[in-house]
Amino acid sequence: MNTRCQNCPLRTRDIFDPMTDREIAFMQKFKSGELEVDAGTTLMMEGSNSPQLYTLLEGMGLRYKSLETGERQVINFILPGDFIGLQAGVMSEMKHSVEATTRMKLCVFDRKMLWTMFRDHPDRAFDLTWLAAVEEHFLGESLAILGHMEGIARIARAFVQLFDRAAALGMIKGAKMPLPYRQQDLADALGLSLVHTNKTLKLLREDGVAVWRDGSLNILDYKRLCSIAQLEADREPMTRPLI
Amino acid sequence: MNTRCQNCPLRTRDIFDPMTDREIAFMQKFKSGELEVDAGTTLMMEGSNSPQLYTLLEGMGLRYKSLETGERQVINFILPGDFIGLQAGVMSEMKHSVEATTRMKLCVFDRKMLWTMFRDHPDRAFDLTWLAAVEEHFLGESLAILGHMEGIARIARAFVQLFDRAAALGMIKGAKMPLPYRQQDLADALGLSLVHTNKTLKLLREDGVAVWRDGSLNILDYKRLCSIAQLEADREPMTRPLI
DNA sequence: TCTCCGATATGTCGTAGTTTAATGCGCGGC
DNA sequence: GCCGCGCATTAAACTACGACATATCGGAGA
Numbered sequence: 001m002n003t004r005c006q007n008c009p010l011r012t013r014d015i016f017d018p019m020t021d022r023e024i025a026f027m028q029k030f031k032s033g034e035l036e037v038d039a040g041t042t043l044m045m046e047g048s049n050s051p052q053l054y055t056l057l058e059g060m061g062l063r064y065k066s067l068e069t070g071e072r073q074v075i076n077f078i079l080p081g082d083f084i085g086l087q088a089g090v091m092s093e094m095k096h097s098v099e100a101t102t103r104m105k106l107c108v109f110d111r112k113m114l115w116t117m118f119r120d121h122p123d124r125a126f127d128l129t130w131l132a133a134v135e136e137h138f139l140g141e142s143l144a145i146l147g148h149m150e151g152i153a154r155i156a157r158a159f160v161q162l163f164d165r166a167a168a169l170g171m172i173k174g175a176k177m178p179l180p181y182r183q184q185d186l187a188d189a190l191g192l193s194l195v196h197t198n199k200t201l202k203l204l205r206e207d208g209v210a211v212w213r214d215g216s217l218n219i220l221d222y223k224r225l226c227s228i229a230q231l232e233a234d235r236e237p238m239t240r241p242l243i
Numbered sequence: 244m245n246t247r248c249q250n251c252p253l254r255t256r257d258i259f260d261p262m263t264d265r266e267i268a269f270m271q272k273f274k275s276g277e278l279e280v281d282a283g284t285t286l287m288m289e290g291s292n293s294p295q296l297y298t299l300l301e302g303m304g305l306r307y308k309s310l311e312t313g314e315r316q317v318i319n320f321i322l323p324g325d326f327i328g329l330q331a332g333v334m335s336e337m338k339h340s341v342e343a344t345t346r347m348k349l350c351v352f353d354r355k356m357l358w359t360m361f362r363d364h365p366d367r368a369f370d371l372t373w374l375a376a377v378e379e380h381f382l383g384e385s386l387a388i389l390g391h392m393e394g395i396a397r398i399a400r401a402f403v404q405l406f407d408r409a410a411a412l413g414m415i416k417g418a419k420m421p422l423p424y425r426q427q428d429l430a431d432a433l434g435l436s437l438v439h440t441n442k443t444l445k446l447l448r449e450d451g452v453a454v455w456r457d458g459s460l461n462i463l464d465y466k467r468l469c470s471i472a473q474l475e476a477d478r479e480p481m482t483r484p485l486i
Numbered sequence: 487t488c489t490c491c492g493a494t495a496t497g498t499c500g501t502a503g504t505t506t507a508a509t510g511c512g513c514g515g516c
Numbered sequence: 517g518c519c520g521c522g523c524a525t526t527a528a529a530c531t532a533c534g535a536c537a538t539a540t541c542g543g544a545g546a
Binding site: 494503 | 517518519520521522523524525526527528529530531532533534535536537538539540541542543544545546
């Protein structure tokens with residue numbers, strides 16, 4: 001529910017409550033160009049200083065950290081509408097990498113767009129802080145999932161969340177959504193081994209709950225998936241609509 | 244390293260690079276009061292809408308989410324200097340709870356302070372976005388830790404990080420720092436069971452690495468602790484100095 | 487067509503970590 | 517004084533998951 005702070009014109013906004021079309025259109029006016037990249041492209045590299053910010057228009061990708069051990073922690077999956085690289089704007093160094101897993105079409109912003117926002121459009125600048133807070137919220141959720149749920153529940157929850165987001169984006173065709181990732185990506189996101197991820201996927205498949213094949217996820221029994229994920233099937237969906 | 248964006252006066256800032264004294268003093272001018280609370284007080288409750296923001300002046304606390312199962316995910320430990328409740332400022336609902344584990348002294352800001360910042364002081368407003376990005380960075384680190392490290396390494400890393408932060412705050416007396424939490428708190432932060440946390444603490448104690456007793460942590464062998472934590476002993480310390 | 491490689495698939499086995507349950511210990515209340 | 521409560525401690529039984537080993541499948545390239 002949108003509310004207005006009594007004392008100021010800044011609009012507080014919940015995570016289920018994306019920016020309006022007008023607000024989005026407004027921000028897009030400050031873009032510095034568009035960009036297309038192929039699957040496999042590394043858009044941002046941790047440690048580097050990328051002076052660009054993006055919103056994803058089409059395609060999918062993922063955000064990850066590399067560990068000293070050579071392993072990888074996938075932080076989240078990036079879907080159309082997501083804002084990419086806020087860190088690149090406010091920090092002197094990227095803290096994670098961003099990789100395209102399909103061909104991606106992006107809207108590019110220059111870092112100076114940030115200054116324009118903060119100087120001339122405090123309400124939109126406020127939205128950027130909101131975006132960062134939303135990111136933080138979802139990371140907190142992930143933390144709880146990795147800390148407290150067993151493998152099958154983690155996978156089920158990932159599926160439900162991705163499915164809800166895809167639904168909000170109109171990417172569902174008959175309970176089927178594109179999910180162009182490797183099993184290793186999911187494993188790295190959920191803190192599981194590849195092998196165990198694979199076996200758990202088999203379980204879900206054989207139980208007629210969900211089938212993930214050839215880059216597309218087919219939810220056969222949403223209700224049961226939710227129950228495995230320890231979610232109510234009629235909860236407010238986790239659409240995570242950013243910008 | 245501080246750098247200036249070529250096109251704007253906003254200062255990008257790394258996580259090791261806290262706000263200057265001048266900047267802090269400036270923001271403190273907008274406080275609406277001070278507050279003292281006892282140990283055990285719940286400062287903010289998830290689901291509620293707290294119109295206040297705080298910086299912690301003295302004492303310690305923790306930030307956590309409650310799970311449907313009744314369990315708890317501790318998101319992080321709160322030390323003096325930390326900014327609390329940015330979410331409360333930008334979201335219509337808190338996504339986590341904040342609890343004092345000792346008596347705390349706080350600097351209180353009204354939500355309207357945010358509007359003042361965004362309207363009149365874009366550079367300080369920018370710092371708030373930076374703060375949120377820093378939070379996000381550290382959550383990503385925690386995610387990687389929960390996803391990929393075994394119990395003893397998680398505990399060792401928590402100790403090293405807390406020790407480094409305490410050092411930056413001048414809270415160390417002879418390798419000893421205050422750590423006023425219960426073992427359950429640490430377990431909930433690291434996604435371990437209380438029992439296993441306890442056993443691992445015993446191990447560290449008996450190996451002469453670190454002793455945590457009566458709310459104070461004594462690091463006996465910092466080097467070894469770092470090696471268990473899979474950290475270089477001479478790395479740039481994770482001071483996490485926020486405001 | 488053959489080979490190579492990346493991804494998926496599947497079985498076995500060892501173990502880190504959970505669960506459960508019992509015990510001790512200090513402290514505040516009555 | 518005794519009781520109850522919160523927290524730390526320890527032991528024993530059980531299990532989810534990782535490590536390792538191997539097999540299969542399909543696409544790219546020579």
